[in-house]
Amino acid sequence: MIRSVVLGCGSYLPAQALTNDALIEARKIDSSDEWIQRRTGIKQRHIAAEGEKTSDLATQAARAALSDAKLTIVDIDMIVLATTSPDDALPATAAKVQANLGMDHGFAFDVQAVCSGFVYALTIADNFIRLGQARHALVIGAETFSRLMDWNDRTTSVLFGDGAGAVVIGAREGQGTNDDQGILSTHLHSDGRQYDLLHTDESRCVRMNGKEVFRHAVINLASVVDEALEATGFKPEEIDWLVPHQANQRIIDGTGKKLGLPAERVISTVALHANTSAASIPLALATAVLDGRIKRGQIVLLDAMGAGFTWGAAVIRW
Numbered sequence: 001m002i003r004s005v006v007l008g009c010g011s012y013l014p015a016q017a018l019t020n021d022a023l024i025e026a027r028k029i030d031s032s033d034e035w036i037q038r039r040t041g042i043k044q045r046h047i048a049a050e051g052e053k054t055s056d057l058a059t060q061a062a063r064a065a066l067s068d069a070k071l072t073i074v075d076i077d078m079i080v081l082a083t084t085s086p087d088d089a090l091p092a093t094a095a096k097v098q099a100n101l102g103m104d105h106g107f108a109f110d111v112q113a114v115c116s117g118f119v120y121a122l123t124i125a126d127n128f129i130r131l132g133q134a135r136h137a138l139v140i141g142a143e144t145f146s147r148l149m150d151w152n153d154r155t156t157s158v159l160f161g162d163g164a165g166a167v168v169i170g171a172r173e174g175q176g177t178n179d180d181q182g183i184l185s186t187h188l189h190s191d192g193r194q195y196d197l198l199h200t201d202e203s204r205c206v207r208m209n210g211k212e213v214f215r216h217a218v219i220n221l222a223s224v225v226d227e228a229l230e231a232t233g234f235k236p237e238e239i240d241w242l243v244p245h246q247a248n249q250r251i252i253d254g255t256g257k258k259l260g261l262p263a264e265r266v267i268s269t270v271a272l273h274a275n276t277s278a279a280s281i282p283l284a285l286a287t288a289v290l291d292g293r294i295k296r297g298q299i300v301l302l303d304a305m306g307a308g309f310t311w312g313a314a315v316i317r318w
C-alpha cells in the first residue's frame with residue numbers, strides 16, 4: 001500500500017514583526033496588549049511588506065521545504081497551495097509559485113478552505129499520491145491575511161498575521177498498518193449554513209461573529225479529533241504531538257485538555273505568529289520539527305477549523 005510520507009518542511013515569515021502595542025499604535029486600534037494576550041494568547045504577528053505577495057511567501061517556504069527534503073523542483077509532480085489571500089482572483093497563486101520555482105512540468109492549483117486550507121490541501125495531495133497519480137507533492141499554506149483587515153474593527157484586526165509554511169510529501173511503500181510511516185488518516189468536513197459567521201464583506205474585509213465561531217470551533221474540533229482517533233484506533237495517550245490551527249490559545253488549550261495531552265505535547269505558535277489562517281499549521285509544524293521536538297516515527301495529529309465552516313484533521317506518523 002502506498003503512503004504519503006512527509007519528507008521535509010519549511011516556513012517563511014515576513015521580516016516585519018509587530019507587537020500588540022506596536023500594531024495598536026500604528027493602526028490606532030482601540031485595544032490593549034493586556035486584552036489581546038488574555039483573550040487570545042497573541043503577542044505579535046508578522047506583516048508582509050508593501051509589494052510582498054502571498055506567492056512570494058509561499059515560494060520561500062516551498063524552497064525551504066524542498067531543501068529540507070533534499071529534493072529539487074524537478075522531483076515535484078504537483079503543487080497544492082492553500083490560501084484565502086491569493087495574489088489575484090485569477091489565475092491561481094500556485095501557478096505563480098510554480099513559475100517562481102522554475103517548474104515547467106506537472107500541475108499546480110489553489111485550495112480555498114480558509115483556516116482549514118492546509119488540512120484540505122494535504123488530504124488532496126495524499127489522495128493523488130496514494131492513487132499513484134503523483135509521486136512527490138509540494139503542499140503549501142500561505143497568507144497575507146493582513147490585507148483582509150478593516151483596521152477600525154478591533155474584533156478582527158488584532159487577531160491575524162501573514163506567513164507561509166510548506167511540506168514535501170512523497171510516495172513510499174507501507175503495510176497498511178498504523179506502524180507505517182506517513183499520513184495514516186485524514187478527515188474533512190464543511191457546513192455552508194454557517195457561511196455568514198465568518199466572511200468578507202463587499203470591501204473585502206473580514207467580518208466575524210467571534211463568540212459563535214469560538215463555540216463551533218470547540219465542538220467541531222473535538223468531534224473531528226474523536227473521529228480521527230476512532231478511525232486509526234489510537235488512544236489519546238498515543239498521540240505524541242497535537243499541532244492545531246493557531247487561532248486562539250484558549251481553543252488550543254481546550255482541545256489539548258479534552259485529549260488529556262499535557263501542554264508540553266501541544267505545539268503553539270499563536271503568541272508569535274497570531275492567526276495566519278491556512279499557513280498556521282505548516283508554520284507550527286516547521287517550527288516544532290526544526291527545533292527538534294517532532295521526531296521521526298512519532299504520531300502527529302493536525303486539526304483545523306475555519307470559515308465556511310470547514311474543519312478537518314490528519315493523523316501522521318512522522
Ligand code: UT7
Nearest residue numbers: 031032035039115154155158210211213214217247248306
Ligand atoms: O481562524 C478561524 C477560526 N477563528 C477563531 O477560532 C476565532 C474564534 N473566536 C475567538 O477567538 C474569540 O471569540 C475572540 C478572540 C475573537 C474574542 O474573544 P471573546 O472572549 O469571545 O470576546 P467577545 O467578542 O465576547 O468580546 C468581549 C469584550 C466586548 O466588550 P463588551 O461587550 O463586553 O463591553 C468587546 O467589545 O471585549 C471587547 N473587545 C475588545 N476589547 C479590546 C473585542 N475586541 C477587542 C479588542 N480589544 N481587540
